[in-house]
Amino acid sequence: MYLRITLAQLDAVLGDFDHNVEKIKKAIDIAELERSDILIFPELFLTGYPPEDLILRTSFLKRNMQALNNVINYTKNKNTLVLLGFINVDTDAHNAAAIIQNGKLLGVYHKHLLPNYSVFDERRYFAPGDSPTIISLKEAKIGITICEDIWSPIGPMHEEVLEGAQIIMNLSASPYYYGKRQLRKNYVSQKAYDYHCPIVYCNLIGGQDELVFDGGSIVVDSNGNIVAEGKPFEEDIITVDLEIEENLRSNLHDPRRRHIEKGYFSPPVFIKAEGNFQHKNLKVTGKISYNMTKEEEIFKALVLGLKDYVRKNGFIKVVLGLSGGMDSSLVAVIAVEALGKENVVGILMPSMYSSEHSINDAKKLSENLGIEHHIISISEVYHSYEEALENIFKNYPRDITEENIQARIRGNYLMALSNKFGYLVLTTGNKSETATGYATLYGDMAGGLSVIKDVYKTDIYKIAAWYNSWKGSEIIPENIFIKPPSAELRPDQTDQDTLPPYEILDEILRLYIEEERAVEEIVERGFEKETVKYVARLVDKNEYKRRQGPIGIKISKRAFGKDRRMPITNKYREW
Amino acid sequence: MYLRITLAQLDAVLGDFDHNVEKIKKAIDIAELERSDILIFPELFLTGYPPEDLILRTSFLKRNMQALNNVINYTKNKNTLVLLGFINVDTDAHNAAAIIQNGKLLGVYHKHLLPNYSVFDERRYFAPGDSPTIISLKEAKIGITICEDIWSPIGPMHEEVLEGAQIIMNLSASPYYYGKRQLRKNYVSQKAYDYHCPIVYCNLIGGQDELVFDGGSIVVDSNGNIVAEGKPFEEDIITVDLEIEENLRSNLHDPRRRHIEKGYFSPPVFIKAEGNFQHKNLKVTGKISYNMTKEEEIFKALVLGLKDYVRKNGFIKVVLGLSGGMDSSLVAVIAVEALGKENVVGILMPSMYSSEHSINDAKKLSENLGIEHHIISISEVYHSYEEALENIFKNYPRDITEENIQARIRGNYLMALSNKFGYLVLTTGNKSETATGYATLYGDMAGGLSVIKDVYKTDIYKIAAWYNSWKGSEIIPENIFIKPPSAELRPDQTDQDTLPPYEILDEILRLYIEEERAVEEIVERGFEKETVKYVARLVDKNEYKRRQGPIGIKISKRAFGKDRRMPITNKYREW
Known part of the structure; x- marks a missing residue:
């Protein structure tokens, strides 16, 4: 039967x-x-x-x-x-x-x-x-x-x-x-x-x-x-x-x-219940087994998550800052896939520290994707902040404060576009960054949805490479794959000035966050003790930032958000 | 025995x-x-x-x-x-x-x-x-x-x-x-x-x-x-x-x-277990029944919550924006009570729309409290934003965008002070505001702790009045009690331009949030249908803002935060 x-x-x-x-x-x-x-x-x-x-x-x-x-x-x-x-x-x-x-x-x-x-x-x-x-x-x-x-x-x-x-x-x-x-x-x-x-x-x-x-x-x-x-x-x-x-x-x-x-x-x-039909012949719709690579699977999850967040919340268009780096490039690509190129707006916001290649790479990406893009410099506004704060900051050396002011001007620009035109702002921080607090609260963390928040930096590159090969074209320009990642908030800055190499960082983060391994256990797996402690400290210390960041799309076993409920006030230390 | x-x-x-x-x-x-x-x-x-x-x-x-x-x-x-x-x-x-x-x-x-x-x-x-x-x-x-x-x-x-x-x-x-x-x-x-x-x-x-x-x-x-x-x-x-x-x-x-x-x-x-002592005489330490008014009780709860958040997170000093309004005045007062006047810094950040009395009231309060305070105007920085966005905004009328830019400049100032001097930024939004989204994300919502987030505006005034009478002195200047609440982000603006009177608003909010009453049920209690719907809509629509706001101290049966877990993507409507 x-x-x-x-x-x-x-x-x-x-x-x-x-x-x-x-x-x-x-x-x-x-x-x-x-x-x-x-x-x-x-x-x-x-x-x-x-x-x-x-x-x-x-x-x-x-x-x-x-x-x-x-x-x-x-x-x-x-x-x-x-x-x-x-x-x-x-x-x-x-x-x-x-x-x-x-x-x-x-x-x-x-x-x-x-x-x-x-x-x-x-x-x-x-x-x-x-x-x-x-x-x-x-x-x-x-x-x-x-x-x-x-x-x-x-x-x-x-x-x-x-x-x-x-x-x-x-x-x-x-x-x-x-x-x-x-x-x-x-x-x-x-x-x-x-x-x-x-x-x-x-x-x-x-x-x-x-x-x-x-x-x-x-x-x-x-x-x-x-x-x-x-x-x-x-x-x-x-x-x-x-x-x-x-x-x-x-x-x-x-x-x-x-x-x-x-x-x-x-x-x-x-x-x-009543059985009203009789069936004899085997009918099966629904193809058996859809095979995908890890990169394709995560990409499709992010596309669906982004599309539904935007549409179900009544937005049509999204806007994001394009830095010429890999994170914002991948988010742009996901957004175009989810919403169509006509609904994605890229904003280039160079500062005095932005390299020529960053601007060129971001432009190239926008042209390859066929999206609307604008350049709005932050230099003049930044100088006006410097003047406003001159008195109160005099005798204090430059430090991260000045870097954050720049990031927050960009956040203010994007939110102004959101307010004026009804765009949803996408943020572009990855999981490695979200974990370590390598981002500015109210700056590059300002936005409605953090698309790649649950994707480690090492995976970002793999997904980007898969995307280019899927499309059969270098839509994400080759140079973005090659150059060292940088926030470009001070001269010659690169991520690796303050963070361990991403291959090491991401594995430590995975063990610490997803597997809840003790610092000791991670060290036993062959990582340098000081590095592990440094990473654990960054993760713990930045809970307050994550708490105020936009929600992101969960694609891992343990994502930041509802999935990981850590106190902010927390003096438990393994570092 | x-x-x-x-x-x-x-x-x-x-x-x-x-x-x-x-x-x-x-x-x-x-x-x-x-x-x-x-x-x-x-x-x-x-x-x-x-x-x-x-x-x-x-x-x-x-x-x-x-x-x-x-x-x-x-x-x-x-x-x-x-x-x-x-x-x-x-x-x-x-x-x-x-x-x-x-x-x-x-x-x-x-x-x-x-x-x-x-x-x-x-x-x-x-x-x-x-x-x-x-x-x-x-x-x-x-x-x-x-x-x-x-x-x-x-x-x-x-x-x-x-x-x-x-x-x-x-x-x-x-x-x-x-x-x-x-x-x-x-x-x-x-x-x-x-x-x-x-x-x-x-x-x-x-x-x-x-x-x-x-x-x-x-x-x-x-x-x-x-x-x-x-x-x-x-x-x-x-x-x-x-x-x-x-x-x-x-x-x-x-x-x-x-x-x-x-x-x-x-x-x-x-x-x-072993009983090692014999007692015959009745010993009781611990005074019986500490009676407090509602105002005193909530004030003390906020003082303790603030003090422990600051101290347990390793901060010494706090900074907050003083607008000359009641919310920031009360937060300053709570901070001084919790941390001492030497650990509270007030920043006055007037714009072209700030009234003379606002600046005077904020100064007066700072002097009464004996706290360090500074004036940093936002006008010049604001003009530099206007210029930077001139091209992209041309042909579009002024709207809430320009108001938010001002609020976000203030947020950027306070965060810069936080970064430079290690202060914790306190935000000053009350529950009525947090509920209705009458605040700027990354602007006046920028900070580490939202002290009065769970206190309705009508209670803010009562607690402030209790405080002055407790101190036996007009530490919070009389004028702050008298003038109509205003965000002062455009000429002659008052809160009541866009919100119902606070006595009505707060009761609707209490029924909607704390008691989870249906819009219909609230209307049955004698509130105007359109007003109730308008308020319910504001509460529902601003979930995304609250999700990114700082945590606040719970003093009501139902506070925003862990206590109320609403989806952002939510098409359920009673309005």
Whole structure:
């Protein structure tokens, strides 16, 4: 017996119920046309994910219930069973899946395992469910799970399979980081193999503040083989016919059953749905396995994150400072890819310390990309600051103060353009810089979105090189790859005057930030003790700057932002 | 039989184990001198509270265990039983109380109820305990709890009393907001009365980033009467002799006992300690009931929050812009109170739109306070911006852009002073302004700490008036109270050109932010629909600004910051 299943891997807009409901209705129409038995949406698709403290607003929860009723009504006289992520409100709020068919809400499943680590705060908002839930449709028994529920040996999938489930549906909103796409495939496929039970994994796509959801939904058969896959970083609706067999594993003796006696789980809930279609031939849309290099994958994540941030916040155009360096060049390239060249404006803001080649490289890049660009010198304004502060600064030597004033004039220019023309300002700091505080607060850190904030400098170069070779053209001028990185805030300055070489710096940062290794442990791996301590000190000391910087797009396992919550006032020292 | 109990209501420095251990040792010496039976510290006193993601660093957890061992060794040949908050690490991390006597760790209690709402993220870090714990000392049975554990009907206090506990010890780190001091007294006193069981509540004091811990530890007898109280907003060590009686309530039949059978709680843990002292006479230090007006209470909270932020982050002096308006005047006053007049520098930065009275009022205030102050005009620098942007802005009318440029020049000045002289910049925006975005990002929002960020404009005036009357002198000049609030960024501008009257605005904000009321509900209370919608729109639209503003001191039930986690990308609308 076959079940025909449609996965709606779509982009929700957070809080835009009308928009989301329209998308849901269109997907229902498609599934109905396809004669699909089941249509599955991502986790919390009705509200968008994650709604954060909007969940504390009763009015928001009510609007969500109204929207659900609107969807339920729309399914009248339709046959496909719909699994839709929404917030259910009983004595508490639950991250839930509505089970809908033919104008009726057949049941509601509540997510059991609520992640409260990394970027997740689900225990802040939701009460956990404790009822494994199984739908019978035709002769098939279908277990329901939401995201985290399958990412642990103690989730309800185990109970559901024990109770006879022959297929597991999973509604997900799993944010991207590099490596996670492969991790998901391996994990879900191993799980299906382990339980000899197919899994339908439907993930969200789209950008939401710091997070990018990459889609990459998968359907895995009972042998752990991936039979269909949603497009990465794009909306996709795929339909698959899956053969459903009796699951012999469900008869195995299991010591975890005592959890039921102990009241760990409530008894399972069984829901009866109508099977309206018969399918015999195997239909599979959704190409299997999209392979990408690391560089391409991160580039696409950044493009999607930027595009959705700009569009969902109602901006059309973006503006950024072009220094002729690699960071701003890569951000310009990402912006053009995301928004089109007509929506990207580059501003060259040379100072007395800017080299001729910087201006030329930035111009060349702008011309290669075909973007509007302007040159506004900061020299005159800088001199007027010098005069204004002359009295109060006399007898004090020049220091970083004068460098920061320059960076802040540039910030003021870009914000003025933003105010006057409604552009969103993009900042161009990378992760190595964000980590070490090698940036000026309110200066080059001024802007609405920090596009490459989570990308190390060494990766920036690799992605840039990949981009040029992808385009088959030196859009990012060769000279930008060759010259040593510099902030150009004083004569002959280079980054390596104050920072260790980026190959060393980035690896120390990765160990310190992503792996939370002690300074000692990093030294044991062969790095110079003084260097490691210096880097750790920079990271710790610059928490105050990061706290005021714009949000950036998470592409690593541990990004600055919601993912890493360090106190500012902090006298803990490993250096 | 009497127990002599010492409460160490002290200020920990987050992550500074050496400092915290020194304080612990001194308190142990005092308790020993006092011949106290028990010495109780606040929650997580060893690490400081809240350590946030430092808890994810294994090296931090190890350092915490080393520091604990250091304390344990120090108690050798001493008699007082010590209850110390630390992080216990077994298969998981726990928010714990160490039970220490005479060089031995007699036991460890794990907090049961882990708050994960408001500013709290304890489920991110800790696994909950499930063993109610009772210490016998002399003939007394002493139940242990940590903070939240007593703030719910389902905490372990209930079990402990049922198992015979005659007194409950509570280690707390309860952050201040206005109203909480009274709430705590009422709640703890009601709880003691309810169970006919004395409670010793020892709270942290000191500032940590957004949070202020106000101390106000209390000892409540079995009739619910407060018998001793720690000083508000100050360190205090108080000692109390409490008479311990058999608790008859512990024999009551209780339907919740079935939780034990259900495995909800593990069986209670009993710990035997030595009773080394005999006390007959009633000793009580710690004055009962410190009464303060709302204005005084908030003022003191801000003074403590500011002082600790400055000192714990290694700053000596602060600098702020003085506009001659009420907000910056009050911040100057708070800074002088916290740091001394010699550590506060005021900068007057008049533009072409600044009125004569603004400059005079700011000067007058500086003279009254006796603080260093300087005048640096922004006019010339502003003109240089106008020239630099002339080309790109031609054909576009003047608008908010030009106002923001002025504010950002001021921000750049203050940051330059910060960079050159090592001052911390204080920002002066109030809650009404922060809520509505009536401030310039990177302009008047530039700085390290936003002192009055959580205080509504209407309260600002009240606190200022209280301050003058407290000092018995018009330190804040009368004219500042009288003139209409204005940003003075264009001719004849006042706040009320774009904002509703502050009495109305603040009440709408309170309902919208603190109570999460729907726009509709606020309108039902008699506010004009268009006004409420306008305010709600401003609040929602300015989330991006708040995200990049400096942290501020929480003094309300719901502050901007960790306490209110709204998405920036958010199309949910009630307006």
